[in-house]
Amino acid sequence: MSHRFFLWPEQASHHAGQVDLLIGAFGVMVWLLTLPVFVLMAFFAIRYRTSRDVNREHASSGNVWLEVSWSVIPFLLTLGFFVWATALYFNLRRPPADATTINVVAKQWMWKYQHGEGAREINDLHVPMGRPVKLVMISQDVIHSLYVPALRIKQDVLPGRYTTMWFTADKPGIYPLRCAEFCGTDHSVMGGRLIVMRQQDYADWMARNRDAGEDETLAASGARLFRSAGCSGCHGAASAVHAPPLEGLFGGPVGLSGGRTLIADEQYLHDSIMLPNKDVAAGYRPIMPTYGNVLKPEEVNALVAYLKDIGGGEPGTRQEDRDE
Ligand code: HEC
Ligand SMILES: [Cu+2]
Structure with missing residues (x-):
């Protein structure tokens, strides 16, 4: 299958097959809706051209059923494709909890x-x-x-x-x-x-x-960085600074100063480190320094992996979110 047609790349996942099926079926539908129109147009243009001596009486001036059906059938077909494609898209947006x-x-x-x-x-x-x-x-x-x-x-x-x-x-x-x-x-x-x-x-x-020497998990290098970059100086249990504890933070709701609440996902952890003044945790002063020009993206990823490790589990992948 894969090598017969060079525009059709190899399929390496079940999902690839589903996408191809959708695109293939959509292509067939487009042909089914377009082809008759152009074939009939060509047919009538040739058959009824001026020089042709054909019977032009009883020209149809309207047919309600025909008009309703050529509006409703394509509408239902495209609606069907909308539902199909959306279901596939949502599936693609929601990684399983054990990923x-x-x-x-x-x-x-x-x-x-x-x-x-x-x-x-x-x-x-x-x-x-x-x-x-x-x-x-x-x-x-x-x-x-x-x-x-x-x-x-x-x-x-x-x-x-x-x-x-x-x-x-x-x-x-x-x-x-x-x-x-x-x-x-x-x-x-x-x-x-x-x-x-x-x-x-x-x-x-x-x-x-x-x-080869990389025997540390990403979360473990994050834990090391958490100490060496000075985070633990404020967020550690023994710290004298009034800073929020970060255990159990990931995946749960956070109250922000100003009364908003959001879910502590990866983006929130990232922004808390890179742009600490963007969303300030309720009950704390905005004294956390910005690490935007200090840490490389890989280091932030390691810190986020560590904070996830000590957090409360992936948001959006908890059982109640996935029941449907
Ligand atoms: C000078 C003390 C200080 C240092 C150093 C510091 N923080 Fe903070 N951090 C705070 C304070 C205070 C807050 C709460 C106010 C806010 O949200 O900006 C906070 C908030 C956070 C939050 C959001 C917590 C929540 O409950 O919403 C995260 C995540 C965080 N810090 C991670 C880090 C990491 C990772 C480092 C090291 C790269 C670090 N912090 C270094 C003081 C500090
Ligand atoms: Cu590029």
């Missing part, structure tokens, strides 16, 4: 990855087969876009804001991965490979990368 998180940092002109289990890599991304993977992505400079054709997923990667996308690859192999947003001189070479490995091979690969 493995991999952080992605884009910069001119490379992709950097941080696995929760500790390994780091550039451009080539190794993932386990059959396990849901959630990518949490941010850019260090301009807008990029991560595109994996074999998975039929693409998502813009923005400076200062996390975007996510998730997938479960179900076929081992090596697939191209590209930047799909023009981002400067070397945009065309900003890419790498998605390497889908059987779970045992992935575990071995992870162990080899640990042997």
Whole structure:
């Protein structure tokens, strides 16, 4: 199937098949709605052209049923596609609770990855087969876009804001991965490979990368940074500064000064570190220094991984949110 038609990239996930089915069916519908119109137009233009001696009496001046049906049928068809596509889109937006998180940092002109289990890599991304993977992505400079054709997923990667996308690859192999947003001189070479490995091979690969000295999980390097960057000086239990405790923060509601409440997700943790004056926790003075020019995106990711580790579980993936 995959190599027969070169415009149709290989399918490396169940989801890829679903996207192809949607696009294929949509294409068929568009043909079914368009083709008769043009065929009849050509037919009538030829049959009733001025020089033709044909019977022009009893020209129809209207047919209610015909007009109603050619309005209602396409409407219902497109509505059906709307529901179908939206369901697929929502599914793509909501990673399962047990998804493995991999952080992605884009910069001119490379992709950097941080696995929760500790390994780091550039451009080539190794993932386990059959396990849901959630990518949490941010850019260090301009807008990029991560595109994996074999998975039929693409998502813009923005400076200062996390975007996510998730997938479960179900076929081992090596697939191209590209930047799909023009981002400067070397945009065309900003890419790498998605390497889908059987779970045992992935575990071995992870162990080899640990042997290479990266034996620390991302959360553990975050915990180290939490002390070395001075966070614990204010947020530690023994601190004399009036600063909020961060245990259990992630995933739950936070009250802000001014009375607003929001959910402490990854973006909130990121902004609390990079732009502490944007949302100030209720009952505290805005004395936290800005780390915007101090910490690299990878370091913020590590801190966020640590704060998630000591937090209360992913927002939006709790059981009550997913019952439907
Ligand atoms: C000078 C003391 C100080 C330092 C150093 C400090 N913070 Fe804070 N932090 C605060 C205070 C005070 C608040 C509450 C006011 C606010 O939201 O800005 C806060 C708020 C936060 C919040 C939001 C908490 C909530 O309940 O909403 C997070 C997350 C956070 N800090 C993380 C960090 C991290 C990570 C570091 C180290 C990179 C750090 N802080 C360094 C004092 C500090
Ligand atoms: Cu790019």
